[in-house]
Amino acid sequence: MSEDIVHDMNNNLIHNSEQFVVLCLIQQLLKSHGKNLADFPGFSNIDESNITFTPNLLHEQCQYKIEEQTVVADKNESLLNSDQHHVYQKVVDATEQHTNTNATAYFVDGPGGSGKTFLYNTILARIRSKGKIALAVASLGIAAELLNGGRTAHSRFKIPIPISETCTCTCNISRNSALADLTKNTAIIVWDEAPMIHKHILECVHRTLCDLTQIDKPFGGKVVLLGGDFRQVLPVIRHGTQAEIINSYIMQSFL
Numbered sequence: 001m002s003e004d005i006v007h008d009m010n011n012n013l014i015h016n017s018e019q020f021v022v023l024c025l026i027q028q029l030l031k032s033h034g035k036n037l038a039d040f041p042g043f044s045n046i047d048e049s050n051i052t053f054t055p056n057l058l059h060e061q062c063q064y065k066i067e068e069q070t071v072v073a074d075k076n077e078s079l080l081n082s083d084q085h086h087v088y089q090k091v092v093d094a095t096e097q098h099t100n101t102n103a104t105a106y107f108v109d110g111p112g113g114s115g116k117t118f119l120y121n122t123i124l125a126r127i128r129s130k131g132k133i134a135l136a137v138a139s140l141g142i143a144a145e146l147l148n149g150g151r152t153a154h155s156r157f158k159i160p161i162p163i164s165e166t167c168t169c170t171c172n173i174s175r176n177s178a179l180a181d182l183t184k185n186t187a188i189i190v191w192d193e194a195p196m197i198h199k200h201i202l203e204c205v206h207r208t209l210c211d212l213t214q215i216d217k218p219f220g221g222k223v224v225l226l227g228g229d230f231r232q233v234l235p236v237i238r239h240g241t242q243a244e245i246i247n248s249y250i251m252q253s254f255l
């Protein structure tokens with residue numbers, strides 16, 4: 001978190017001390033889960049009203065230089081193998097012809113090392129080279145690190161923790177927030193290691209996008225590219241039976 005803050009400071013988006021801003025963000029996170037900094041030993045609540053921290057998320061995503069992204073996209077595109085190129089073309093075309101009314105969700109399934117991350121980064125660069133917003137998220141921090149501009153899905157969409165079977169909640173994104181603006185304006189969401197998340201998480205993001213866009217289609221009508229490898233790790237269900245684990249798969253979702 002503090003590294004993100006330093007990055008924003010370097011881009012003149014934040015004017016408070018790094019430690020103060022991190023504590024404010026932690027307090028905001030805790031508040032969204034019904035707790036406060038003062039609930040933890042050694043901390044007292046802090047006054048967030050002094051903060052001049054308005055990270056313009058939309059601005060941050062528009063920082064990508066079109067020329068640089070075009071160079072990356074052109075170079076990577078020429079290297080794609082036929083399978084990668086097939087997916088690339090479908091997804092890029094869907095994003096270009098997208099009207100928000102024809103929902104388009106894609107899933108890329110491939111074993112480790114088959115070039116999924118390379119493909120995602122090529123798609124991200126191509127969409128960004130057209131001046132559009134492309135959000136890159138992953139279910140795991142380590143996978144998010146490998147995506148250009150990647151964040152964990154929990155961090156990006158403020159997914160509530162925990163999420164229960166009966167939960168019909170949405171993510172902690174209010175309609176008039178910077179994050180809502182960013183999400184509404186995104187042309188595509190690329191989500192790596194999707195098979196590792198519980199289907200309720202995906203459904204929560206879907207409800208949030210529908211709420212923000214006011215479009216009653218899968219993922220609020222956004223183009224979504226979900227990727228991963230079903231041969232790797234499945235969602236972790238504490239003390240879960242085999243049936244419960246299988247039922248938690250995103251493939252078991254109504255989406």
Ligand SMILES: Nc1ncnc2c1ncn2[C@@H]1O[C@H](COP(=O)(O)OP(=O)(O)OP(=O)(O)O)[C@@H](O)[C@H]1O
Pocket residue numbers: 079080081084110111112113114115116117118119229
């Ligand atoms: N078309 C390509 N041209 C050149 N290099 C490629 C191509 N596709 C993949 N690679 C390279 O192959 C290696 C493995 O690819 P990548 O990391 O994208 O696989 P992956 O499917 O995401 O793996 P994992 O599921 O384990 O994360 C990387 O070094 C990547 O740069």
